[in-house]
Amino acid sequence: MKPKIVIAGGGLAGLTAAIHLRLNGFNVTVIEKNKYPHHKMCGEYLSNEVVSYLQKLGVDVLSLQPKNIDTLRFVLENGKQLECELPLGGIGISRYTLDLFLYERANSLGVEFIFDKVENISFHESVFTVRIRGDQTVTADYVLNALGKKSVVDVQFQRKHTYKNADWIAVKAHYKGDFPEQIVGLYHFKGGYCGVSKIETNEINICFLAKQELLERNKTIPELISNVLFRNKALREIFEKSTSTFEKPIAISGISFEKKTKSEKHILMIGDSAGLIHPLCGNGMAMAINSARLISEILTKYPEPTKINRLLIEKMYQKAWNKAFSGRLWMGRQISKVLQNQVIADKLFPIFVRYPQLLKFVIKQTHGKQDCT
Numbered sequence: 001m002k003p004k005i006v007i008a009g010g011g012l013a014g015l016t017a018a019i020h021l022r023l024n025g026f027n028v029t030v031i032e033k034n035k036y037p038h039h040k041m042c043g044e045y046l047s048n049e050v051v052s053y054l055q056k057l058g059v060d061v062l063s064l065q066p067k068n069i070d071t072l073r074f075v076l077e078n079g080k081q082l083e084c085e086l087p088l089g090g091i092g093i094s095r096y097t098l099d100l101f102l103y104e105r106a107n108s109l110g111v112e113f114i115f116d117k118v119e120n121i122s123f124h125e126s127v128f129t130v131r132i133r134g135d136q137t138v139t140a141d142y143v144l145n146a147l148g149k150k151s152v153v154d155v156q157f158q159r160k161h162t163y164k165n166a167d168w169i170a171v172k173a174h175y176k177g178d179f180p181e182q183i184v185g186l187y188h189f190k191g192g193y194c195g196v197s198k199i200e201t202n203e204i205n206i207c208f209l210a211k212q213e214l215l216e217r218n219k220t221i222p223e224l225i226s227n228v229l230f231r232n233k234a235l236r237e238i239f240e241k242s243t244s245t246f247e248k249p250i251a252i253s254g255i256s257f258e259k260k261t262k263s264e265k266h267i268l269m270i271g272d273s274a275g276l277i278h279p280l281c282g283n284g285m286a287m288a289i290n291s292a293r294l295i296s297e298i299l300t301k302y303p304e305p306t307k308i309n310r311l312l313i314e315k316m317y318q319k320a321w322n323k324a325f326s327g328r329l330w331m332g333r334q335i336s337k338v339l340q341n342q343v344i345a346d347k348l349f350p351i352f353v354r355y356p357q358l359l360k361f362v363i364k365q366t367h368g369k370q371d372c373t
């Protein structure tokens with residue numbers, strides 16, 4: 001029998017890895033604190049680069065009737081705007097629907113689910129012990145950490161990004177209102193940016209990222225929206241003509257875009273636990289899914305948990321991850337820096353208007369290639 005794998009976290013990366021590994025004969029357990037379906041912090045735009053891969057796993061996301069998105073609308077705070085074709089395009093799909101769909105596929109394959117909170121992960125004599133709330137423990141040959149942007153594992157191992165430049169907040173809610181379903185909008189404001197796009201329910205997903213100091217200065221999220229985001233008149237109009245379908249928005253603070261290690265004490269990091277791209281790049285969902293694919297392919301090739309294999313797997317995964325994503329993350333950081341400098345943004349904007357192919361080239365640098373095999 002192939003080794004037992006515990007996946008801490010049942011988001012996109014965790015569920016995708018569970019399906020991929022189970023299809024290859026692994027004994028897989030996923031530990032997720034919330035039962036499905038539930039809303040997650042996310043821009044809810046999925047690049048087409050991973051659609052065919054998901055279909056190979058028996059996850060036909062197109063059957064969920066997502067919105068087809070092929071155009072980027074980019075609007076500066078001063079009102080300047082442009083539109084361009086997205087090189088690959090993507091779909092608008094809520095995490096509420098997609099995570100449930102992935103869970104049902106994994107569950108049908110025999111993946112075990114434990115709905116509780118991970119408290120601690122330890123490694124001793126080639127065996128992992130995962131402690132869950134209430135002192136329940138689960139053992140495994142391999143552990144994948146898919147707990148997301150901030151987790152108990154990050155604190156346990158004092159990962160650098162937990163305390164270095166963790167100065168962003170993210171806020172998301174769904175709204176009823178009018179917005180072109182083929183467009184993903186990116187709206188700039190001083191200290192952050194906001195993504196707007198339609199999802200399969202015909203609701204609008206509005207998700208913004210802002211410097212934490214802005215919330216501290218404005219006290220509440222409604223005040224932050226009114227005093228800061230509304231400086232972008234186009235974004236203000238969207239908010240004022242829409243009605244939230246959430247009782248209150250989802251919010252996460254202390255987000256960092258610092259580089260992250262891909263393993264800690266032999267725990268393998270996937271999804272946002274391995275690296276987080278700026279949401280303005282619209283590639284976070286695809287990156288999470290692709291990271292699960294990378295580690296699953298490596299584990300399938302080298303399944304036996306020997307000391308040599310662990311070191312080989314970690315080295316191979318680090319190399320594969322860097323090749324796939326380091327360039328995207330670098331470009332994402334540069335784009336974010338430009339957007340936070342109004343003078344530079346104003347100078348670049350007319351260049352992109354005149355040469356839209358240049359903007360498409362920049363977008364391509366934050367995405368992978370579409371898998372057509």
